[in-house]
Amino acid sequence: MDDGKLARMRQWMLTEIAVETACVREQIGKAQLDPQVMDVMGEVPRHVFVPAAFQAEAYLNQPVPIGCGKTISQPFIVALMTDLLDIHSTDSVLEIGTGLGYQTAVLSRLARQVYSVERLAGLAREARQRLDSLGYANIQTRVGDGYLGWPEHAPFDRIMVTAAPPQLPPALLDQLRNGGRMVLPVGPHDHQALMLVRKDAQGQSSTRVVLPVRFSALEEGEAADLF
Template sequence: MVDAQTKMQFMFALRAAGVTDAKVLAAMEKVPRHDFVQGHFAPRAYEDLAIPIASGQTISQPSIVGKMTAALNVQPRDKVLEIGTGSGYQAAILSHLARRVYTIERHRGLARDARRLIDEMRLVNVIVMTGDGSQGLADQAPFDRILLTAAAEDPPANLLAQLRVGGIMVLPVGQTDAVQHLIKVEKTENGFEYTELEPVRFVPLVEGVAQEP
């Protein structure tokens, strides 16, 4: 359990960092972030930090999670695809905003642990899968919203194809881990509209399923 003061400070810090969307803040308040942070990093779960998790991945800093979620502008009837489940924290937040969340993780161990947490929280509208997130999920397309939690050099064309007209994709874009920007892509009848949001740092988007137990 987290004490009320810690949670209050956490929510205040989110607002101070620029997360002001009331629906997003409400969703983040419902999700116990400490459950997604393991080991000696657990006491730092509510700091605005990116924290290492298993398989060389990270759980993104809360303010970036909040800003990405706000940019996605999820509506109650939306079907959302997340590429890069990681700890499952972002998917848990999306579950409070969307009708259905599909999330794909290339590391089997991370997917297994995220699925367990999601099940324990009884978030029945989240489907966690092990797979190659770079390929998306064509058999469930089109999606109303797509979120990438790993950086691509450019918005992947195959994922843009799985976004419905009127849909939104949010992702980090950059050729190195030192120079990346958060991008919002809106699909229109006439093509795509791109909005650059802010500098970020994410792990790279990698094709294939990781070879591990």
């Protein structure tokens, strides 16, 4: 695809994100997402982070298959979860579920450092290649069990989980810095909710249900190499 067509597709994606945001403004508490988040959504080349067979669908406001039974989330959900984290340029961010690296790239444009954990080694390798090819230098990735987080680099100012555990993983809450935020889907496949978790300065946590969602389950246990 030529650059002009990609630019038009990306602009249409931003329009769809804005429309969907306005439709759920009562649930999310705002009619517009942070302009900085929208700018980053317009800059990160989403088509690079999907398999070649699906590049024509990259900027549609829908999930796209990325292999191993996983998908890249629809752009609205990527933008909303990023907005809810309220990332500062000095923040250290933990991401659970690298996939092919699109959400990772979005986070890296806003944060000081991103640490991303992926259980499936094949996806992690593909993500690393894509991120390196685009020159994202403030991202570290590893293959591992997302339930365990990345304790060597904790505590984190922000944590994002892009697959749904049945309940909030204690290790991730422990690795969230006082004053920090975590965004994640929680619940069984047919009854998930996107949640915002906040920790106050004293370490007390509170949760807010934002929207009903549907994500892949967050799998627990040893890493797997599926391709």
